[in-house]
Amino acid sequence: MNFTINVWRQSGPEAKGRIETYPVSGISDHMSFLEMIDVLNEQLINQDIEPVVFDHDCREGICGSCSMFINGEAHGPGRSITTCQLHMREFKDGETITIEPFRAKAFPIIKDLMVDRSSLDRIIQSGGFVSVNTAGKQPDANAIPIEKADADAAFDAATCIGCGACVATCKNASAMLFVGAKVSQFALLPQGKIEAEDRVLNMVNQMDLEGFGNCTNTGACEVECPKGISLETIARMNREFLSASLSSK
């Protein structure tokens, strides 16, 4: 397969970026999108053009680092997948594909397609943890009884990989699906109840400080999230925050 690639090139955080157009050829329909970029970069190097910088690590949909906005969608077309799980057979031979970095004030561009998503880490640091001992002598997994439905819902929320697709796709660059997931994964469990109030207040506060936008409940995040995190988690965060604001000391 052959493609025309429109890709965002930006030499550094402060530099002005622009779209550059490159042809890429000899792509197999079995290749992942990242493998296609590997081939593109190979071809660019042969022409003495600097390769396109992009973020990637696991290439199996678990690390969340392959942030890319492809043809106007986070992680491109296709649902419940990351960019590394997107295959070239999803595109038509000869198609023009536009690739941009995730765009948000809280995700400054490092170079080309690579952005700094450490704002999400700082939100976690502000409260996305439980202060229980998880090292050394392991406690028995079933020592605290937890209802199956709650355990499942907490686990579903915990599958968020912090990829930032929710922020990237949101017209307001809001991180509420991420924060909703990270609040929910603890809010549903007894171990999380102890710090629940401070957690939600601090995480929402940090989210605001990082300069993310406000949710208007468009639901785009839920559609684009590779892990199927639901808007229910945002509603849970909203409930937790409301009750914590009213009752916190």
Place this chain on the structure above:
Amino acid sequence: MAATRGLFGSSLARKYWMALTGLFLSSFLIIHLIGNMPILFGDQEAFNLYAAFMTSFPPIKAVSYLLYGSILLHAIDGIFLMRQNKVARPEAYVSYNGKANATWASRNMGLLGIFTLLFLIIHMRSFWYEMHFGHVPTMDIEGAQVKDLYTMTIEAFHQLWYVILYVVCMIMLGFHLSHGMSSAFQTLGLNHPKYTPAIEKAGRYFAWIMALGFAIIPAYVYLQHLTA
């Protein structure tokens, strides 16, 4: 220690205000639509008595101040949130496929809200201001002198441009509420797999019944005037 930013500071608090004022304004729409129904039946007395009651009965007057406050808070808060959301993405995407994952109304709440605000200003200038501070001729209803808002309204709706303005603005309101109603429930944390689909459906029905109801009145008055 938890970080708190008070009743207006945090993004979520601002959203609660948006939702609460939005729902309150929406509840007023129901009363307003029912009150306007006499126009459709040509019932001059019923409409004028309703208008007089709304501007004189003390509890209603108290609620009306709450309503003015809500409009202001909703609009100011909405514009503030819109501005913040713009700042959150300083550089726009070259290619952004918004319709792939969200409805048009949900992506344009600010624009639809601003249209609604402009409409409210025109609407209140035309009727609310005239009723309160203008010179509305009176009519005699069972010995009492009552302002004849009815005749004023009918005459206003004999102008085609005015009728078109109303119908277009009501379509905007319909879109605003078609997303806004269910959005408000979500904002207040009320999301449940059992009830949310029903809330979304009821919200859309509510939106379009209100929009249609308010749009029919000027359209009907105008058509009646044409055929008279």
